[in-house]
Amino acid sequence: MALARTRRSQRGVDYWPGFVDALATLLLAIMFLLSVFVLAQFLLSREITGKDAVLNRLNAQINELTQLLALERSNTQDTEDQLANLRASLSETEEERSRLEELLAQDTGAGEAAQARISGLQGRLESEQQVSQRALSQVELLNQQIAALRRQIGALEQALDVSERRDRESNTKIADLGRRLNVALAQRVQELNRYRSDFFGRLREILSDRENIRIVGDRFVFQSEVLFPSGSAILNDAGRVEMKKLADALIDLQNEIPPEISWVLRVDGHTDDVPLSGTGRYADNWELSSARATSVVKFLIDNGVPANRLVAAGFGEYQPLEAGETPEVRAKNRRIELKLTER
Numbered sequence: 001m002a003l004a005r006t007r008r009s010q011r012g013v014d015y016w017p018g019f020v021d022a023l024a025t026l027l028l029a030i031m032f033l034l035s036v037f038v039l040a041q042f043l044l045s046r047e048i049t050g051k052d053a054v055l056n057r058l059n060a061q062i063n064e065l066t067q068l069l070a071l072e073r074s075n076t077q078d079t080e081d082q083l084a085n086l087r088a089s090l091s092e093t094e095e096e097r098s099r100l101e102e103l104l105a106q107d108t109g110a111g112e113a114a115q116a117r118i119s120g121l122q123g124r125l126e127s128e129q130q131v132s133q134r135a136l137s138q139v140e141l142l143n144q145q146i147a148a149l150r151r152q153i154g155a156l157e158q159a160l161d162v163s164e165r166r167d168r169e170s171n172t173k174i175a176d177l178g179r180r181l182n183v184a185l186a187q188r189v190q191e192l193n194r195y196r197s198d199f200f201g202r203l204r205e206i207l208s209d210r211e212n213i214r215i216v217g218d219r220f221v222f223q224s225e226v227l228f229p230s231g232s233a234i235l236n237d238a239g240r241v242e243m244k245k246l247a248d249a250l251i252d253l254q255n256e257i258p259p260e261i262s263w264v265l266r267v268d269g270h271t272d273d274v275p276l277s278g279t280g281r282y283a284d285n286w287e288l289s290s291a292r293a294t295s296v297v298k299f300l301i302d303n304g305v306p307a308n309r310l311v312a313a314g315f316g317e318y319q320p321l322e323a324g325e326t327p328e329v330r331a332k333n334r335r336i337e338l339k340l341t342e343r
Contacts, residue, residue: 290314
């Protein structure tokens with residue numbers, strides 16, 4: 001009668017692992033999403049920083065070329081003004097020449113003086129024509145330089161447009177990558193949750209008749225007395241029987257889980273807070289808890305479980321289930337915990 005009530009009580013607790021399992025899955029998904037978001041932000045910030053540097057460099061070059069263009073335009077205007085002045089002077093000289101020629105025709109007695117003055121004016125005219133020709137050459141050169149500067153500015157503007165277009169494409173690719181990672185994460189989490197639930201269900205069926213095996217959150221908990229003699233890390237006969245059931249369940253589960261899902265069974269060893277005497281094989285509870293977890297892992301490997309799917313960890317007395325110093329509390333804290341999780 002008492003045993004039946006105990007079993008009914010244990011069956012009533014079966015709803016709690018599912019809730020904790022769902023909560024843990026949600027937390028894992030949130031943590032992974034945050035990691036993806038931080039990674040995407042980091043990559044995006046690096047990409048934008050590089051584009052900003054290129055953009056600033058291009059802007060600086062454009063400003064410099066703009067200043068050079070303004071300077072060249074000013075020089076061109078000065079040259080054109082000088083050329084206009086020379087043309088005006090040339091026009092005046094030609095008018096003076098015409099006037100003198102008229103005077104020469106009217107008064108032949110002043111012919112020699114007029115001829116001398118005409119010769120001087122012709123020399124001056126030729127000199128001014130040479131200066132005008134040089135000015136025209138300078139104007140042509142400046143026009144060519146302005147055209148080259150305009151072509152350089154056009155090339156820089158095209159490069160800037162290409163850079164901005166690549167920046168927009170990079171942002172789109174990063175956003176698409178984040179969406180695909182989120183979808184893949186959700187799929188992997190759902191698959192692992194399904195197989196974890198199957199694993200719990202099978203172990204629950206296999207080990208449901210043992211009162212000293214409990215479920216705490218998302219872990220199966222074996223009391224150390226079920227598996228090991230006191231102060232020892234060698235599995236006893238009952239412990240080997242229970243671990244053989246566990247190995248068979250893991251092998252069946254492994255054949256169903258797709259190979260791309262990275263899962264492991266973590267075996268955690270825990271002791272109570274009573275120090276070891278120091279005369280035995282193990283110096284302290286750290287060594288004892290680690291040795292017991294390792295002993296379980298090695299037994300599972302010997303019975304066909306792949307070694308890359310197993311993890312052994314020892315926690316000593318520093319992760320108790322309950323606080324206290326009574327024999328009952330210490331017995332609960334001496335345990336081996338099994339947890340199916342991601343690598």
